[in-house]
Amino acid sequence: MSKRIDAVDLNVYYGNFRAVEGVNINIEPRSVTAFIGPSGCGKTTFLRTINRMHEVLPGARAEGRLLLDGEDIYDPGVDPVTVRTMVGMVFQRPNPFPTMSIRDNILAGYKLNGTRMSKSTADGIVEKSLRGANLWNEVKDRLDKPGSGLSGGQQQRLCIARSIAVEPDVILMDEPCSALDPISTLAIEDLINELKDNYTVVIVTHNMQQAARVADKTAFFNIAGTGKPGKLIEYDDTSVIFNNPSNKQTEDYVSGRFG
Amino acid sequence: MTDTATEPSRRTSLKGSRGGEAGDRVFSGLALTAGIVILLVLAFVAVFLLIESLPALWPEAFSDQDTIESADTFWQYVWPLMAGTLIASIIAILLATPVAVGIALYISHYAPRSIATPVGYVIDLLAAIPSVVFGAWGMTVLAGAMVPIYAWLNEYLGWIPLFGGTPTTTGRTLLTSGVVLAVMILPIITSLCREIFLQTPKLHEEAALALGATRWEMVKMTVFPFARAGIVSSIMLGLGRALGETMAVTLVLSPGIFSWSLIQSGRNATIPSEIALNFPEAFGMRQSELIAAGLMLFIITLAVNMVARWIVSRHKEFSGAN
Numbered sequence: 001m002s003k004r005i006d007a008v009d010l011n012v013y014y015g016n017f018r019a020v021e022g023v024n025i026n027i028e029p030r031s032v033t034a035f036i037g038p039s040g041c042g043k044t045t046f047l048r049t050i051n052r053m054h055e056v057l058p059g060a061r062a063e064g065r066l067l068l069d070g071e072d073i074y075d076p077g078v079d080p081v082t083v084r085t086m087v088g089m090v091f092q093r094p095n096p097f098p099t100m101s102i103r104d105n106i107l108a109g110y111k112l113n114g115t116r117m118s119k120s121t122a123d124g125i126v127e128k129s130l131r132g133a134n135l136w137n138e139v140k141d142r143l144d145k146p147g148s149g150l151s152g153g154q155q156q157r158l159c160i161a162r163s164i165a166v167e168p169d170v171i172l173m174d175e176p177c178s179a180l181d182p183i184s185t186l187a188i189e190d191l192i193n194e195l196k197d198n199y200t201v202v203i204v205t206h207n208m209q210q211a212a213r214v215a216d217k218t219a220f221f222n223i224a225g226t227g228k229p230g231k232l233i234e235y236d237d238t239s240v241i242f243n244n245p246s247n248k249q250t251e252d253y254v255s256g257r258f259g
Numbered sequence: 260m261t262d263t264a265t266e267p268s269r270r271t272s273l274k275g276s277r278g279g280e281a282g283d284r285v286f287s288g289l290a291l292t293a294g295i296v297i298l299l300v301l302a303f304v305a306v307f308l309l310i311e312s313l314p315a316l317w318p319e320a321f322s323d324q325d326t327i328e329s330a331d332t333f334w335q336y337v338w339p340l341m342a343g344t345l346i347a348s349i350i351a352i353l354l355a356t357p358v359a360v361g362i363a364l365y366i367s368h369y370a371p372r373s374i375a376t377p378v379g380y381v382i383d384l385l386a387a388i389p390s391v392v393f394g395a396w397g398m399t400v401l402a403g404a405m406v407p408i409y410a411w412l413n414e415y416l417g418w419i420p421l422f423g424g425t426p427t428t429t430g431r432t433l434l435t436s437g438v439v440l441a442v443m444i445l446p447i448i449t450s451l452c453r454e455i456f457l458q459t460p461k462l463h464e465e466a467a468l469a470l471g472a473t474r475w476e477m478v479k480m481t482v483f484p485f486a487r488a489g490i491v492s493s494i495m496l497g498l499g500r501a502l503g504e505t506m507a508v509t510l511v512l513s514p515g516i517f518s519w520s521l522i523q524s525g526r527n528a529t530i531p532s533e534i535a536l537n538f539p540e541a542f543g544m545r546q547s548e549l550i551a552a553g554l555m556l557f558i559i560t561l562a563v564n565m566v567a568r569w570i571v572s573r574h575k576e577f578s579g580a581n
């Protein structure tokens with residue numbers, strides 16, 4: 001469980017458009033890493049290359065190497081489906097399966113593997129995952145109700161529970177709180193703090209206070225202008241990025257002097 | 260020159276109207292009128308069918324005869340027709356649905372866009388072909404081609420009543436009619452299913468993929484559950500078209516008495532083709548019989564739609580609409 005991530009000269013394309021250029025980054029296991037930067041600088045795009053979700057869009061591809069504990073996930077012999085079972089993802093908008101109950105949402109990953117399990121094992125997984133996502137007490141009496149009946153914040157925690165149910169090594173989150181109210185946001189931030197005991201967590205956020213609150217290390221991305229590729233500008237301990245950045249662009253961005 | 264006159268006036272009171280409700284009222288009035296007109300037309304058709312059918316349904320009371328012309332009782336006359344109609348339509352649905360769903364899924368989720376667009380376009384064109392063309396094709400091409408298949412079915416599966424009896428030499432059987440109907444409703448179901456499959460939210464498809472679903476698993480997990488109601492509706496639309504189809508069946512089938520065997524000529528008939536074949540020369544009691552048969556078809560279609568609605572509404576809570 002919990003793997004390190006190393007990107008080596010990673011370039012990411014949409015058709016002929018290079019959206020992200022030359023990313024080199026080393027992310028430690030059992031840590032929280034935040035990606036910050038202005039809109040359109042490629043945070044989502046880069047994040048989605050870490051579990052090979054990028055390539056499900058027509059014409060989208062990545063070049064370079066992305067190592068999970070030293071193994072290149074872009075090696076020709078690697079099945080993207082396997083990668084995605086090891087690298088879970090939480091999306092910007094909560095997306096529990098509307099046609100499934102809360103319980104079935106949690107077990108969806110196991111159903112895919114075709115894992116046969118007894119009801120008590122399944123119950124155990126459901127409870128453990130929901131507890132892990134700090135959602136158990138709120139939904140334990142309505143596990144058979146549809147997940148779409150929950151509040152936005154609860155739905156997002158359900159999605160987190162769904163991805164940790166299959167015990168991945170890495171959890172990617174793309175602005176998981178951008179659609180949530182402040183109370184739900186705090187609940188998710190608490191959860192992220194607990195998740196790093198077991199997982200490598202990478203979170204994209206627009207909110208610099210959030211990055212400062214949850215992340216051990218922070219990566220700042222930027223673009224030179226529209227149509228130009230996004231680049232990783234600076235990557236360091238969160239306190240360094242916010243208090244003592246070495247790059248002028250980072251300093252301008254974190255101090256709000258971003259033009 | 261000041262431009263105060265062009266500045267929008269600010270409201271100073273909560274009371275009174277902002278204006279613009281007239282649009283709401285006109286629209287709801289239009290919608291209501293349209294709804295009432297549809298109901299009235301339906302009611303009018305039903306009443307017409309019922310009144311014209313009465314002599315056949317109850318000859319002792321509503322005609323000067325004791326029985327109808329074609330049989331002892333109306334039910335004796337109409338049940339083989341109803342059975343034939345239902346069997347041909349069910350054959351059509353059973354054959355068309357899996358193929359249609361498969362093609363729709365291929366277009367919406369598997370084919371590259373350079374193939375999906377033209378194929379989708381061709382399917383939409385097929386849906387516009389008049390049924391008489393399908394009937395002519397069924398009679399001249401398909402019927403002959405089916406003869407050896409029927410011989411084979413009879414030889415190896417003849418112990419099943421559906422394939423028993425003496426196989427046809429012309430191919431103009433109820434099964435051929437069912438196949439023609441299947442071809443006819445295929446584009447309708449395909450076209451609707453494709454639209455529905457395309458509407459599956461990307462958000463949910465990606466949720467499945469990100470959990471490690473293969474493309475087919477993603478389809479089973481998100482596309483099909485999301486499209487369930489739509490698939491049922493498209494099947495019902497196809498079924499409705501098959502049940503009421505006149506020309507395609509009339510041209511293909513050589514009708515006769517009811518038989519469980521689907522591969523004999525001169526057997527079976529459907530309500531629409533019975534009406535189409537006989538109505539021009541019918542008058543008096545015979546005409547009432549045919550209209551009463553039409554009434555039965557009306558009731559079958561209504562029942563089919565109600566069952567469909569029931570199926571669709573059964574899992575509303577999990578439909579994804581909330």
Ligand SMILES: Nc1ncnc2c1ncn2[C@@H]1O[C@H](COP(=O)(O)OP(=O)(O)O)[C@@H](O)[C@H]1O
Nearest residue numbers: 014019038039040041042043044045046057227
């Ligand atoms: N599906 C797509 N097709 C083509 N270009 C895209 C697509 N998604 C994003 N882009 C482009 O890639 C760049 C990076 O986008 P994104 O990764 O979404 O930025 P961020 O998440 O940092 O706001 C932008 O220029 C954006 O316009």
Ligand SMILES: [Mg+2]
Nearest residue numbers: 043044045204
């Ligand atoms: Mg983004």
